[in-house]
Amino acid sequence: MIAADIALARILKAEGVEQLFCFPTTEIIEAAAAEGIRVVTARTERIVGNMADAYTRVNDGTKIGVCAVQAGPGTEALFVSAAQAYADSSPMLIVTDGAGSKRAGLPSLSDTVGFYEPVTKWATSINRADRVHEIAARAFTKLRNGRRRPVLLELPRDVAAGQIDEATPYAASRTFRSEADPADVANAIRVLRAARKPVLYVGQGTLWAQASAELLELAEASHVPVMTTTLAKGVFPEEHPLALGIGGNEITGMVDVYLRECDVVVALGASLTPSLAATPIPAGKTIVHCTADPDDLGTEHRVEHAVVGDIKLVLRQLIDELARQGGRPDDGAAAEIAGIYADWIGQWMPKLTSDEAPINPYRVVWDLANTIDRANAIVTHDSGTPRAQLAPFYRAPKPRSYLGWGNAHQLGSSLGLMLGAKVAAPDKLCVAYMGDAAFGMCATDLETAVRERIPVLTIVMNNSWMSTYSKRIPQATERYKVGYMSANYAKVAEGLGCHAERVDRPAEIVAAIRRAVAATHDGTPAVIEFMSKVEYSATKIGAPGP
Numbered sequence: 001m002i003a004a005d006i007a008l009a010r011i012l013k014a015e016g017v018e019q020l021f022c023f024p025t026t027e028i029i030e031a032a033a034a035e036g037i038r039v040v041t042a043r044t045e046r047i048v049g050n051m052a053d054a055y056t057r058v059n060d061g062t063k064i065g066v067c068a069v070q071a072g073p074g075t076e077a078l079f080v081s082a083a084q085a086y087a088d089s090s091p092m093l094i095v096t097d098g099a100g101s102k103r104a105g106l107p108s109l110s111d112t113v114g115f116y117e118p119v120t121k122w123a124t125s126i127n128r129a130d131r132v133h134e135i136a137a138r139a140f141t142k143l144r145n146g147r148r149r150p151v152l153l154e155l156p157r158d159v160a161a162g163q164i165d166e167a168t169p170y171a172a173s174r175t176f177r178s179e180a181d182p183a184d185v186a187n188a189i190r191v192l193r194a195a196r197k198p199v200l201y202v203g204q205g206t207l208w209a210q211a212s213a214e215l216l217e218l219a220e221a222s223h224v225p226v227m228t229t230t231l232a233k234g235v236f237p238e239e240h241p242l243a244l245g246i247g248g249n250e251i252t253g254m255v256d257v258y259l260r261e262c263d264v265v266v267a268l269g270a271s272l273t274p275s276l277a278a279t280p281i282p283a284g285k286t287i288v289h290c291t292a293d294p295d296d297l298g299t300e301h302r303v304e305h306a307v308v309g310d311i312k313l314v315l316r317q318l319i320d321e322l323a324r325q326g327g328r329p330d331d332g333a334a335a336e337i338a339g340i341y342a343d344w345i346g347q348w349m350p351k352l353t354s355d356e357a358p359i360n361p362y363r364v365v366w367d368l369a370n371t372i373d374r375a376n377a378i379v380t381h382d383s384g385t386p387r388a389q390l391a392p393f394y395r396a397p398k399p400r401s402y403l404g405w406g407n408a409h410q411l412g413s414s415l416g417l418m419l420g421a422k423v424a425a426p427d428k429l430c431v432a433y434m435g436d437a438a439f440g441m442c443a444t445d446l447e448t449a450v451r452e453r454i455p456v457l458t459i460v461m462n463n464s465w466m467s468t469y470s471k472r473i474p475q476a477t478e479r480y481k482v483g484y485m486s487a488n489y490a491k492v493a494e495g496l497g498c499h500a501e502r503v504d505r506p507a508e509i510v511a512a513i514r515r516a517v518a519a520t521h522d523g524t525p526a527v528i529e530f531m532s533k534v535e536y537s538a539t540k541i542g543a544p545g546p
């Protein structure tokens with residue numbers, strides 16, 4: 001006989017779980033550690049959740065990020081990260097303890113399962129020790145199938161101690177896929193072949209389905225340009241001649257032209273729900289909606305042409321059907337894209353190469369992109385102008401070399417996300433690019449990076465304020481005499497054990513990045529604080545210039 005918490009720890013191992021992200025300790029955390037699972041302990045629960053979320057994403061969901069926190073204040077503090085993972089459709093498993101059954105339901109205790117229901121695919125309490133296997137199997141099956149979203153399991157203390165048969169069998173869960181109706185595929189290709197100026201509008205479903213090779217094959221076979229949402233950034237190599245770059249809250253000049261001028265949009269693995277992560281499709285376009293989740297259909301657009309199925313299998317069907325119908329001629333899109341890029345990036349060059357001090361943040365983005373080995377990096381933006389500055393201009397060369405977010409993005413989540421990414425991909429340079437307000441929301445977890453030996457690179461743009469809020473707040477700050485946000489963040493980072501530098505001259509940017517990258521290679525987390533100016537130029541449809 002074994003205790004239920006040990007049985008659950010063994011199930012996690014059987015499901016391929018190699019690490020548990022947690023704070024501080026519970027029965028399941030101790031049981032997992034005893035079973036040889038690496039326990040990564042953060043300083044705050046919200047960072048714990050971010051780590052598990054990014055760990056899953058970097059593994060494309062083939063390995064599930066699991067986090068464990070205490071019930072009550074722990075699950076309450078983790079909620080924001082679960083909400084973010086839910087909004088971005090990222091599956092992670094949350095395991096929590098709970099009061100013993102004698103105290104269950106008392107009004108003095110928060111109802112963990114109840115308040116997690118809106119931010120999970122499934123939240124449940126394991127109410128008997130002998131149900132651990134059955135409930136865990138259902139949890140992992142949900143995490144690996146259908147729409148990817150968090151799952152919460154509560155293991156109350158007395159249930160955790162309950163004894164069950166050690167020999168209870170457990171088979172790891174798996175993903176099941178299905179193709180689309182061939183008639184829908186044939187119709188989609190007919191619409192694509194008849195199009196005057198089509199665009200492939202790609203969402204993160206292509207990442208979860210690991211369909212980047214098929215996407216490349218379809219684009220090259222059809223000569224159709226590819227844009228991605230912020231969440232899917234990198235699934236199509238952004239320096240490919242047919243790449244338009246991202247269309248999120250911010251867009252590239254190429255997306256601006258193509259999305260306005262196209263007649264047909266073929267959406268692939270995109271929900272087409274309105275959000276900060278996905279540029280709305282202008283009215284009057286014919287849409288072919290290819291998605292694994294039929295719930296996506298008809299959200300914002302009338303369903304005229306749809307293809308429902310696993311997007312990797314659907315892409316293969318589309319490639320075969322395109323050949324069967326006679327292909328599609330090359331209409332010279334690549335040359336047009338090159339021209340638009342040259343014109344658009346030319347407009348931005350004065351900012352991207354600016355010598356001004358305080359430093360122009362676009363200069364940091366440009367120097368970062370041209371200094372690090374992007375093919376061996378995972379980069380992410382935080383909320384605020386960091387997203388606006390980085391996402392359109394940093395060209396991601398391959399899937400998961402950039403983690404894009406944008407539906408319900410918690411300020412300060414980039415650090416925890418990169419900690420999780422670095423645990424998943426220890427050989428990659430993992431970079432969190434954030435503002436000073438974001439730093440204030442996560443900085444103490446730099447100590448987690450040091451203690452747990454997770455050497456990430458954090459870039460802090462210190463502009464003494466929250467750029468996008470600068471129009472309204474200065475009057476208020478003057479009125480109430482609270483002043484601007486000010487601190488020496490490099491000293492904070494140094495105090496937490498990081499390699500840290502403060503840079504105030506543009507000529508020093510590249511050398512500082514090189515030193516910081518070298519520090520991470522030596523195992524030390526690095527922070528560079530750039531003294532920067534407030535700079536906000538939205539790149540929107542119809543206005544992608546500075």
Ligand SMILES: Cc1ncc(C[n+]2csc(CCOP(=O)(O)OP(=O)(O)O)c2C)c(N)n1
Binds near residue numbers: 410435438439461468
């Ligand atoms: C927890 C949370 N609160 C509020 C917001 C809304 N928000 C988005 S960006 C931002 C300010 C960002 O300021 P900073 O990090 O300094 O970056 P900057 O825009 O100045 O470059 C805020 C408050 C959020 N995303 N998350």
Ligand SMILES: [Mg+2]
Binds near residue numbers: 461
């Ligand atoms: Mg700021």
